[in-house]
Amino acid sequence: MKKIELLSPINNYESLYAAIESGANSIYFGVEQLNMRAVNSNLKIKDIRKISNICKKKKIKKYLTLNTIIYDHDILLVKRILKTCKKYDIDGIIAMDNFVINYSNKLNLPIHISTQLNITNIESLKFYSKYSDVIVLSRELNLNQIKNICSLIKKNNIKGFSKKKIKIEIFCHGSLCMAVSGKCYLSLHTYNSSANRGACKQNCRREYLVKDYKSNLSYKISNEYIMSSKDLCTINFLDKIIDTGINILKIEGRGKSPEYVSVITKCYKEAIESIVNKSYTQEKINDWIYKLSCVYNRGFWSGYYLGQRIGEWTQNSGSLSLKKKIYIGKVIKFYNKIKVMIMLIQSYNLEIFDNIYIIGNKIGVKETKVKKIINKKKKEVSEVKKGEICSIKVEFKVYTNNKIYKIINN
């Protein structure tokens, strides 16, 4: 069986380390305002070098997303970003605009055709293969259509820009768009805030009333968010997905938290491995689904892969996650030899047997159970409150200023 690449989203250094620690084979990120998460993009051009170096050290691939609509005033910025990517060996550019594609070709930077271009058939794939090495297929295709495209690539030996066989990438988990991806204008028309410049206001995620014009009566539309699609989850039929012949499995979520990246990456990594070594069981699937539902989600469905006729709509406005995290404090010192960290509680409290996340640079996201709390007076206690200092033992290395969160049921 060929190797499947698991591609995780990152939006800062915490999620970068979370992805690496959880077993991602590659990561993707955007910089400045020219990516589909422009509004909460934290990374700048200068981060390209740092991210690239970290990925090189950890031996994973790194791709840059540059897939918004591009105007004339963006041209110099695009060039600067792409040249920086070339200089620091970014492995690919996820693009939609023809200028971005063309300029990357000139620099010999591999292109991934973004899902924003909605490739849905082999002929348009052939067209783009002249300029790219990876094609992200439209999220609206079903498994048979994907399988067909993959087998036609093999049969016709379709090669990409670098003369190697073209690769296929699809989304395996995360939010879905209620419109065909990249073709939604709701946010632009209502708020002048273009989704295709990374500023989607998510009109689809809200609840709506219908008004009877004559009587002026309003009705709430059943109990569904009629435009808010549930999240894509494929872990329960990942064997079928891999069987289609795709090469890269991509996780959506550059807007999500580091622990989201960590949990989703870990589960899919385990799933891919168990499919490879033939230990993919229902029991494991149930366990993964439970873990996936503990982080941000709007309920799960299989997207369009299994050929459902229409979308499935969520019944909630926010997340349905079973667990949530609350910030309680930070690491102020760490003794590596004895693996003991001193922490300051800044809000709520810490109790014995609490499950906590430690999140931060270099460590990504680590989860542990508190088995013993020692307070400032070196006494063993069952609880420490806001403002207090305590020490606890952990099984891994942490760093000063790593943040500590308590995991509680939602």
Added chain:
Amino acid sequence: MITIIYKRDKCIGCNSCVLVCPLFFSMSKIDGKSVLLKSKLKKNNYILKNIDNVFTRYLSKATKICPVKIIKIIIH
């Protein structure tokens, strides 16, 4: 008098403010973000002071249209 306060680092370069207020805004070809002409940088904000009140309606078009709401006007 009017003061404009513009939080430039959050600009997504959509060009809307330039369309409605070309007298005050222009797109930078260097970093693709909008520039508040003749303004001064003070603690991450670009500030332009002493604008005549006749521009109130004109400028409020920009404050309204900006998708990330980073243009503010204060009328003294």
